[in-house]
Amino acid sequence: MAWWQGGEVAAATVPAPRVGDEPELLAAAQAGDPQAAHRLGRLCAQRGDRAGARHWWERAASAGNVDSAFNLGIWHEKHGTLEEAVSWYERAAGTGDTEAAVNLATLLLEQRGDPDTARGWFESAARAGSRVAARRLALMCEDAGETPLAREWHRRAAADGDTSSAHDLGFLAYSAGEEEEAVRWWECATRGGHVEAAYHLGLLLQAGRDPEGAEAYFRLAARSEHPGAASQLGGIALAHADLRTARAWFERAAGAGRLDDQRMAGFVCVELGNATGASHWFGRAAASGDPEAMFHFGLLLIAEYGDLARGRHWFRLAALAGHHRAAVELGGLLSAAGELAEAQRWLTDPPPPGWDRAAEPELAARAELAAAATGRRGGVALAVPELTELLGTWDLVTRPLHDHADVVGWLVERSGLHASAVEYLASVRGTLVRPGNSPWPSPGEIDHVLATARDLRRRLGVR
Structure with a gap:
């Protein structure tokens, strides 16, 4: 040869x-x-x-x-x-x-x-x-x-x-739906040095409520500078109230350009009383177009540096990007400055509130695995934030229910939504949490059931 x-x-x-x-x-x-x-x-x-x-x-x-x-x-x-x-x-x-x-x-x-x-x-x-x-x-x-x-x-x-x-x-x-088989092959790939396999195995163990096993594989992936693994380890440290370790991990992930982790590094710096660090990370994420970081950067500029002009600037950009709280804060600042016409526009018709709850680690892991699975081989990856909102909504609205035998009927009765809409939401949610029974949903299907989830929250008065 x-x-x-x-x-x-x-x-x-x-x-x-x-x-x-x-x-x-x-x-x-x-x-x-x-x-x-x-x-x-x-x-x-x-x-x-x-x-x-x-x-x-x-x-x-x-x-x-x-x-x-x-x-x-x-x-x-x-x-x-x-x-x-x-x-x-x-x-x-x-x-x-x-x-x-x-x-x-x-x-x-x-x-x-x-x-x-x-x-x-x-x-x-x-x-x-x-x-x-x-x-x-x-x-x-x-x-x-x-x-x-x-x-x-x-x-x-x-x-x-x-x-x-x-x-x-x-x-x-x-x-x-063959999770034991998935574990076996991801373990095999990990032993051969495949970093993504180690990370996805960590997600699967996290989804299966094995936080210790998940952390071990996240650490293994992080040794090879996997930014997602660094982010996960930052979240674990934060859950243990270890702010300094959390900051170190989030900053490693943020350095790879991940907006969510730049924002999280900013939050941790705020908790540590480090306004300079918070300003750096909020500023980087805001400059890259993250509305939540724009809003918090504006808050920081006003609270820590007394810079009302720049604070208003970032509030306005965030509000224009659809951030509800930024619009309300901007309206208040404009009212105080006597700029009543613009203030009225923002206060009368602000963007609707977005989903800002942190999903349970198990649900967040399922969302990320679904996104990775659908994005393989040139496929259109489902959006992780949308999946976590969908899964988090179901978890939130069903939490008061002790008997889940007829959860769909219970939600229909409480919300007044049509049964078919709630059943469809339940079906897609089931596929995301326990794949294998149905094909992965399409982005269009996710958009449809996400609208149902938001309507459900509105009708039940939960956020």
Whole structure:
């Protein structure tokens, strides 16, 4: 088999040529020795003589040397034409060369747009033991909706050490409601050093109410600078009232550009009495367009620095972005300043209040797992804030109910909503919390049930 060395091709099946070997190799190659011609082609390639390399590899390949045919496929992929590369790869792959089959399938899929023929070559290579081919085939099966076949090829790749396929198997199992299987594959991928698998395993353990296990995997992911894991550890430290540790973790996550964590770092700095730190993080998040950070930055500027002008500026930006409290605060400041016309506009018709409750850790984990699962393979990821609001609403409005045998009927009776609307909300919520019984909801479905959830809160008088 062959591989690139020094920008050209080298082979493992024959000794590497040396500069002093050229006369001997030339004589043997001219006498019809295909191995000598192959080695002479490699010597030409090492010297940058592309034409010479091609000439001798063609002589060797015509005499049956498979490595030369493979090298010519690579040569034409770099310097020649697609058709010639395909032709030489086909010649090598036809003899059972798995690397040639993988390269051929990749060209057919990505450059010629022939997925059916490509799939056949991937399958041939995968059955011959190619881990790369098994993974590519698994992904093609996923894209075609052939989930059982996808899982089988992912298993082959994962069994051969492909951690990405093990990670994918975890998601396929989670989406099917097989949480123990998801744990098994994410553990496998984590042992192989897959950081995302460690993080998602932490989320799954958190969703299953195993906070100690979740924390262990978050710490493992955080060692590799996973910003989501740092955020989770910040939340854990905050729950334990360890503000300094929480600040350190949130700042690590915030440094990766995560707006939520920049805002949380600001909140923790406020609790620690560090106005400078709070100003820095609120300011960064506000400048990136986060309405909640704009509002709190405005509060900080007024309360800590007495800067009414800049405070009003950020209140106005937050209010224009739909922040209810910012609109009310801005209206109050404008009234006090005698600017009654604008004050009246904000106070009379402020934006509606948004969802500002922190979700239970288990629900937040389910929301993030659902978003990650739907965002795989180029899918449209569901929005985590919307999912947490939906799950948090259901948790909030059903909390007074001791017997959940007829929760839908109870909510319909109390709210006056149509039973079908509440049943639909309950169904989507059930899929998010216990996936596998139904397909993941679409973004449009989430928008629909989120409107129902907000209407439900309004009718029940809860926020």
